[in-house]
Amino acid sequence: MIGRDRTIFAAATDGYVYAYDPEGVRLWKSQADIGSVMVGMALVEKQLTVNLPTGDVRTTTAVVLYVVSNYGLLYAVSGEDGSVLWSYPLTGPLRSGPIVGPDGAIYVGTSTGLIVLNEDTDAFTPRLRFVHVASDVGTPVIDSNETIYFMAGKVLHAINPNNTPAWKYEIGEEADGPITITRDGGLIVAATDGRRTIMYSIETGSVGLNPSQWPTFLRNSRHTGRLGIDATDG
Numbered sequence: 001m002i003g004r005d006r007t008i009f010a011a012a013t014d015g016y017v018y019a020y021d022p023e024g025v026r027l028w029k030s031q032a033d034i035g036s037v038m039v040g041m042a043l044v045e046k047q048l049t050v051n052l053p054t055g056d057v058r059t060t061t062a063v064v065l066y067v068v069s070n071y072g073l074l075y076a077v078s079g080e081d082g083s084v085l086w087s088y089p090l091t092g093p094l095r096s097g098p099i100v101g102p103d104g105a106i107y108v109g110t111s112t113g114l115i116v117l118n119e120d121t122d123a124f125t126p127r128l129r130f131v132h133v134a135s136d137v138g139t140p141v142i143d144s145n146e147t148i149y150f151m152a153g154k155v156l157h158a159i160n161p162n163n164t165p166a167w168k169y170e171i172g173e174e175a176d177g178p179i180t181i182t183r184d185g186g187l188i189v190a191a192t193d194g195r196r197t198i199m200y201s202i203e204t205g206s207v208g209l210n211p212s213q214w215p216t217f218l219r220n221s222r223h224t225g226r227l228g229i230d231a232t233d234g
Helices: none
Strands: 008-011 017-020 026-029 042-051 057-068 073-078 084-089 106-109 113-120 125-133 148-152 155-159 165-170 186-192 197-203
Antiparallel strands (some): 008 017, 057 073, 113 125
């Protein structure tokens, strides 16, 4: 992943996350072993309000990485120094990396459901918003109408931000990879019947990907993993 200032973030098999400058000089190594990273990470910028001892109030920007590891935990890692801000236990074998919605909610798929967390930015603590029960949930995606889509086994689910179902579509084959929304609102799903890969395109009624910071696997439909550089690229 690449930050707005061109910092490069990478997860390694030794259980640590690293940050490098554009010339390849290491800036930091995460301050704790967080385990092997599952599927992909998410990168966001958060606006924080700080009350100074002088009584003044200052707004600052914090860079945060969300990381799902094989330890069964979702981590929030500081993009400034690699410190672990918090961790949250997830249920069931993990199936997806995290994405982040327009209101800052964090979405992660597991074998038992889609887990959605809110984050208290003042104290940097997570709390559960809801779990949408389903089997083998893959990496979700959010469209311009804030509808959330995810594959669960052979079924494509669409749900609303308040956890009410919108619709389901039976694909008929297993689809383990991330799903994609095109600029004209088409939902692209790659499935397999064990012998071949089958591509599905499904109309969502939206005008494409949600314009938030990290609404899909590797941020946008081209999966560039870059924050800010191609902000208008759905």
